[in-house]
C-alpha cells in the first residue's frame with residue numbers, strides 16, 4: 001500500500017482511485033516551480049512612486065480640520081472589526097472618553113477598502129457579522145455582500161457612539177510614552193498631538209496592499225489600480241456589477257486569489273476582453289448562497305449568535321460537536337481533515353491513533369478533497385486545456401480555500417482568456433501591455449489582485465513606530481521576533497494593547513477571535529480602574545513565559561507549510577520566517593487560546609501583569 005500504511009489504516013481509508021505517492025510528488029514539483037529566492041522580497045512596497053495605489057478613492061479630496069491637542073482616556077487605532085469590537089466592549093464597561101482614529105473615511109476596515117464588484121464574505125454571515133443580537137440585525141443572506149457588511153460596521157459605530165470623537169481620514173505618525181504623566185502622546189498626519197491613558201492597536205493583518213515587483217511596473221501608461229481601491233469612476237457600476245465603463249476596454253487582472261475569484265465573473269461579464277494572469281490557481285469549491293429565512297431567524301433564541309459562533313469555531317478548530325449548525329464548505333473541510341475525523345477513526349479502531357497514523361489519514365482525506373475540487377473544474381469549464389490549468393495542485397490549507405459558484409464558469413466566456421504563467425508569474429509590463437510566457441497582451445486597464453503585505457515587520461505595515469519606556473522602539477523590541485503576553489500586551493509598552501494576530505490564535509471567523517481579544521482587554525482596563533492603577537504592563541517573566549509557550553507550540557505546522565506551494569500563508573515558501581502569517585500564532589489553536597484567556601480572567605490575580 002502506498003505511503004507505507006498499516007493494513008488497519010488502509011482499511012479505514014478504503015478504496016482509492018489515485019496514487020497518493022504520485023500525487024505527493026506532483027505537489028512537491030508544483031511547489032518547486034514556484035519557490036523563488038527573493039520570497040516576499042519579490043513585491044514592491046506601496047510607498048514613494050507607488051503611494052497613489054493606496055489613495056482613498058471613496059472620499060472627496062481636500063478634507064481639512066483643525067488639529068487636536070486634548071486628552072482622552074482610550075484611543076483605538078483602526079475602525080475595522082477589531083476597533084469596533086474594542087469600542088463596543090469598552091462602552092459596555094463604562095468607558096466614555098474614547099476616540100477611534102482611522103485612516104479611511106469611515107468605519108469598516110477591510111470592508112471599507114475592499115469594494116470591488118462581487119466582494120462578499122465567504123464565511124457565514126450569522127457567525128461573521130459581529131454583534132448581531134446587540135443590534136437586532138438580520139443579515140440578508142447566508143453569505144453577506146460587502147456593502148451590507150460596510151453598513152453593518154457603520155451601524156455598530158452608531159450603536160456604540162463611536163463616531164463621537166472619532167478622527168477619520170487620519171493616520172497615526174507616532175505613539176510615544178510619556179513616563180512622567182503615564183500617558184501616550186499620539187501624533188498624526190493631521191497635525192494632532194493629543195494624549196491618552198490607553199491605546200489599542202487594531203490595524204488589521206491584511207491592510208497594506210502589495211504590488212508585484214515586475215520590471216516595467218512604473219512604465220505602464222494605461223489605467224491601473226489595486227482591487228482594494230476599486231476605481232468605479234473608470235469601470236462604472238458598483239459591487240453588483242454593471243461595469244459599463246469596460247464595454248470597450250481590454251482588461252488584465254493579475255492574481256487569482258480569493259479577491260480575484262469574486263471579481264472575475266463581473267469583469268468577464270462587462271469587459272470587451274479579459275485576460276486573467278495566473279501564477280497559481282485557487283481551490284474553488286461550491287458556495288451555495290441563499291437568502292435568510294426570516295421565520296428561521298425569528299425562531300433563534302437569546303444567545304443564539306454566541307452559540308453558533310462557538311459551534312462553528314469548535315468545528316473549524318478540529319473539535320467535536322454533535323450538530324454542525326453552519327454546515328457549509330468550511331465545516332465540511334474540517335470535519336474530514338482534522339481531529340474530529342481522527343477521533344471517529346480511533347473509535348472505529350478501538351484504540352488511539354499514533355501521530356503518524358493520524359497524519360496519514362488526514363493526508364488521504366486532503367487528497368480526496370482536492371481531487372473533488374479538481375474534478376469540479378472539469379464539470380464546469382468546457383475547454384479541457386483551460387480546465388487543466390485551473391486545477392490546484394497542493395493541499396487544501398496551503399492557500400486560502402475559496403468558495404464561489406460563478407468563477408469557473410467565467411472561463412467559458414469567449415471574451416475571457418486564462419493566461420497561465422506556469423508558476424512563474426507575469427514577466428514584465430510595457431507601456432501598454434503585460435508580457436507573460438514571452439507574449440505581449442495589450443491592455444487598456446490593468447487590475448492588481450495581488451493581495452496584501454504579510455511577513456514584513458509589524459511597524460512597517462502599521463506605517464508608524466511606537467516609542468515605549470526609556471525610548472525603546474517597538475521595531476527594535478520586536479526585531480528578533482514578537483514578544484508579548486497573550487499576544488495583547490508588551491513589556492516596555494504600558495497601557496498599550498495589540499489586537500489581531502500577534503501571538504494570538506486565529507480562527508476562520510476572524511471577528512470571533514477579535515471579539516475574545518477585545519473582551520480580554522476590556523477586562524484588564526476595568527480591573528486597573530477598579531484597583532486604582534494607572535498603568536498595566538507585563539512583567540519580564542510573565543512575557544517570557546508566554547513567549548516560551550508560543551515557541552514550543554510553533555513547530556506544529558512548520559512541516560506542513562514547508563511542503564506547500566508559496567503564498568502568504570508560508571511567507572512565499574520560507575516557512576521558517578519569524579514574521580510570517582502563521583509564525584506568530586498561538587499553536588495550540590483558538591479553542592485552547594480562548595480558554596487560556598478565560599482561565600486567566602477567572603483566576604483574578606492578573607498573573608504576569610504589573611498594575612501600578
Ligand code: NDP
Nearest residue numbers: 120121122212255256257258259279280400425426450451
Ligand atoms: P492573495 O495574496 O490571496 O492573492 C494574490 C494573487 O496574486 C495570487 O494569486 C498570487 O499568485 C498573485 N500574484 C502575485 N504576484 C504575481 C505575479 N508576479 N504574477 C502573477 N500573479 C501574481 O490576495 P487576495 O486579495 O486574493 O486575498 C487576500 C486575503 O484576503 C485572502 O486570503 C483572504 O484571507 C482575504 N479575503 C477574504 C475574502 C472572504 O470572502 N472572506 C474574500 C477576499 C479576500 P500566487 O498564488 O502564485 O502567489
